[in-house]
Amino acid sequence: MTHDGGSRRPNAGRIYNYLLGGKDNYADERQAVDQLLAVVPDARAAAQANRRFVGRAVRFLARDAGIGQFIDIGAGLPAAGNVHQFAREQDPLAGVVYVDNDPVVVSHARALLCTAPGVCAFEGDLRDPPGILSHPDVRAVIDLGAPVAIVLGAVLHFIPDEDSPYKLVDLLTAAVAPGSYLVISHATDQDIGADAAGQVRELYAQANAPAVFRSRSEVAGFFEGLELVPPGIGNVAAWNADLPSAPGRTIVVGGVGRKP
Ligand SMILES: C[S@@+](CC[C@H](N)C(=O)[O-])C[C@H]1O[C@@H](n2cnc3c(N)ncnc32)[C@H](O)[C@@H]1O
Helix, strand or coil: CCCCCCCCCCCHHHHHHHHCCCCCCCHHHHHHHHHHHHHCCCHHHHHHHHHHHHHHHHHHHHHHCCCCEEEEECCCCCCCCCHHHHHHHHCCCCEEEEEECCHHHHHHHHHHCCCCCCEEEEECCCCCHHHHHCCHHHHHHCCCCCCCEEEEECCHHHCCHHHCHHHHHHHHHHHCCCCCEEEEEEECCCCCCHHHHHHHHHHHHCCCCCCCCCCHHHHHHHHCCCEECCCCCEEHHHCCCCCCCCCCCCCEEEEEEECC
């Protein structure tokens, strides 16, 4: 029996929420996380490292690259350190649009994040870039004639190859002005091994989105035609991070690229 008495698949966004220590999840997701941690004990640390990476990337873009507008696709449930908070530390008027294909995520984001002009959220799908870019909220908050950052944090690994993820990213980057940036983080099976990766895929096959691991070089492919910001693509835990010790296993890789 599910929380609502009906049949419901564990939700990928709420699995991540529980991994991050959030409260917007149900028994189905908590059970899925227990199973995930049995296979990948450092999955929680990887989720936290991913969240911190997105924050560092946004802070870098707002502070060092002069970016004042952000489209965060696959934004997730509000958690500690949301994109507009990092962006607005630097520029109190930074425009931020949160997009997610989960209506529950969007209603939480509207209630908790869209509390000031220039920050909004709507339901949209990464598999439909024209639908996102032509949405009235994007048109109202984002000037597509000026540089913008597109943030794809931990979302492309829910897009299988048959949905043409590289073409989707190309459509997004083609539509934005030169000087725009792309932020990506993505699960990889580089260090967890084929057996564990297979078990994680099986687990997410029961959820509402599939888990698609890609290698570091496959993730690099998303940045084709862009200039990579140093240190390039690698373990998100180490990206421009001041770490006291070596990062753990590479479970999420990511980077930032600039459109020339
Ligand atoms: C793991 S969370 C990542 C949250 C945040 N971006 C971060 O990195 O901390 C992934 C989010 O992507 C959303 N998502 C999955 N597939 C999507 C799609 N095709 N279009 C838009 N959002 C999607 C899920 O609903 C979930 O909220």
